[in-house]
Amino acid sequence: METKDILRVFLAVCVVSITFSKVLAAKTFRDDFDAKELSDLWVVKIEGKASYKITNGQMMQTSPGVPDGINLCYSIPLTGDVVYEVKVDASELDGNYGHLGFFDEMLAPMVNTDMHPHWVDVFYCDKDEKAGILNDGKPAANWNRIIPHAPIDKGWHVWKIEVNGKRAKFFLDGxxxxxxxxxxxxRYFIISVDPYTSHYFGAWTIDYVELTGESVVPLAVDSDGKLATTWGVLKAHF
Incomplete structure (x- = not known):
């Protein structure tokens, strides 16, 4: 075998090894909301009369008006490659936008102009439309609206954003x-029926949330069937 061929084989092996190592290092957090209480990996930030409830393996978020708002935040900062996937029924949003995606901080609901600079890669959606924004902290005038407003059917939809290196991909229903x-x-992952204290209201239902990445901490279950996230319990799952 010539030197050039040996070098090609070596480089190919290195690429495969690196890719395989990243796959092995990636971990998955999935919450199907089967427990009565939220895992302590979640942080819920509420303003006003907004609320949530978990029934029949689903979470409903409700924001009755202004200045109400609710953000469901995954508490672990996400670095490197990461993917989120969420199944949501936004039929009860009454034409107002829900947001799900990546932000640069773990935030409470706030006035829209204060929230916007913190968007990174975000879907916003309602019962009639969907849109995607790739923001990266730019002022609103410079947002990259990579998916313009477009109609979608009412009912359940699966929203997904995949960040790989310096590329972000937006998926709708696969x-x-x-x-x-x-x-x-x-990044921080946030899903919110109403992230603004200045706008919007309504309700939506979340069927599941799934996050995958090297920095993701999985959901753990202890011997009593209760959700647990202590490192002593988590060690048994690696």
Whole structure:
């Protein structure tokens, strides 16, 4: 075998090894809301009269008006490659937007102009439309609206954003909707029926949330069937 061929084989092996190592390192957090209480990996930030309830393996978030708001935040900062997937029924949003995606901080609901600079890679959706924004901390005038407003059917939809290196891909119901470059490396995942204290109201229902990435901490269950996230319990699952 010639030197060039040996080098090609070596490089191919290195690429495969690196890819395989990343796959092994990736961990998955999935919450089907089967427990009566939320895992302590979640942080719920509520303003006003907004609320949530968990019944029949689903979470309903409700925001009755202004200045109410509710953000369900995954408490672990997400670095490197990461994917989220969420199944949501937004039929009860009454034409107002829900948000799900990545932000640069773990935030409570706030006035829209204060919230916007913290968007990174975000879907916003309601019962009639869907749109995607790749923000990376830019002012609102410079947002990259990679998915313009477009109609969708009422009912359940699966929303997904995949960040791989410096590329973010937006999927709706398993189909690639758009992709673009992204520069932010640290993210927090937030899902909110109403992230603004200045706008919007309504309710939506979440069937499941799934996060996959190297920095993701999985959901653990102790011997009593209760959700647990202490490192002593988690060690048994690795």
């Amino acid at each position: 189909k690639l909707a758009a992709e673009d470059d992204t520069i932010v490396t640290d």
